[in-house]
Amino acid sequence: MEIPIVQLKIVLRILEHKGIISCLVGETALNYYNVPRVIHVFEICVSKHCVEKAQSLLCSTGLFELEELLDFDLYNEYKKGFPRLRSTGWTSPPCYIVLFSGEHFHMEPLSKTVVIQKSPTANSAYENSKQILDLVGVNDVRCLPMPRxxxxxxxxxxxxxxxxxxxxxxxxxxxxxxxxxxxxxxxxxxxxxxxxxxxxxxxxxxxxxxxxxxxxxxxxxxxxxxxxxxxxxxxxxxxx
Incomplete structure (x- = not known):
């Protein structure tokens, strides 16, 4: 399975352009740390005061729209109260994003949480998990703001x-x-x-x-x- 990396990179670039620090959590972060998970939705943390701003910003592009999650159970209860976005007709199948506050996962400040990715050298011991490389290429991994x-x-x-x-x-x-x-x-x-x-x-x-x-x-x-x-x-x- 390939995740819609182009859509994710667009989201991250839009947030970065407006100075909003973001960090991937959920299934994507677990794959990065060698846990086999199927990615159904991109879960992204931003600072608490930036959640509404990030939602408005992404929706204002016309590329995403708010789509509330109405049915909650043991496995998605933690998403309650946070905006869930769906990509509009520019991509198929649609891409889903949930915007969390870093505070929700006790990871504030995000600036000290995100891994500082460096390009590997010939002598570096840089590695990626097989799980994340089954989903995206090496160069794409270095573009993703992963948590330590x-x-x-x-x-x-x-x-x-x-x-x-x-x-x-x-x-x-x-x-x-x-x-x-x-x-x-x-x-x-x-x-x-x-x-x-x-x-x-x-x-x-x-x-x-x-x-x-x-x-x-x-x-x-x-x-x-x-x-x-x-x-x-x-x-x-x-x-x-």
Whole structure:
């Protein structure tokens, strides 16, 4: 499956042109960190005071229109209260976008959350997950404002603890498995997190091996086949 990368890049460029900092979350960010997810909608965070501005800006181009989500359940309840946009007739099939505040995922300020992408050199250890490269090309990945792993994982864990958001809990668990997050990483990157957030992530780390499928040949986590692959994903920009 290919995601409508052209539509996404247009959205990001429009926001950037007006000085609105954005950061991808949801399925796209999970794919970036080696979690296999089908992308149904682009979830984009902007600063709290920019949500309405971003919505108005995108709709004013005529390329997008507001399309409210009316039916909510366990899996999309976290989207309630945030604008959902649908691309107009210029593209088919349509592209869907939900605009969140960075505060909703505890990732403010966004300027300190987004990965600073650098062009790889001949000697660099730059890597991308197979999951994201199945969706977009290497050059396109570097154009996408992805969150660093630490604030993304912390934000999901805190959202679960504060709002009992089961979707956030599932995503946090999958991030631990997709990146083989261990206690050493947690000690280095979560020192400033709330104690209950640290405890939750530590429990997720402890449960990695229990989530291995008995019928899978994976030896590291349910998303990582072997130690070589586990070391490779640690070179994804944003891991540290």
């Amino acid at each position: 792993l630490s604030p993304l994982l912390q934000g999901l864990a805190q959202r679960y603890l504060d709002a009992s958001d089961a979707v956030a809990m599932i995503a946090a668990e999958q991030l631990v498995d997709g990146m083989d997050v261990d206690e050493c990483w947690a000690k280095k990157n979560l020192a400033d997190a709330r104690a209950d957030v640290q405890d939750l992530i530590t429990r997720l780390i402890s449960g990695k091996y229990s989530r291995l499928d008995d019928f899978s040949e994976n030896t590291v986590t349910c998303f990582l086949a072997d130690e070589r692959e586990a070391e490779r994903v640690k070179n994804i920009p944003g891991y540290q």
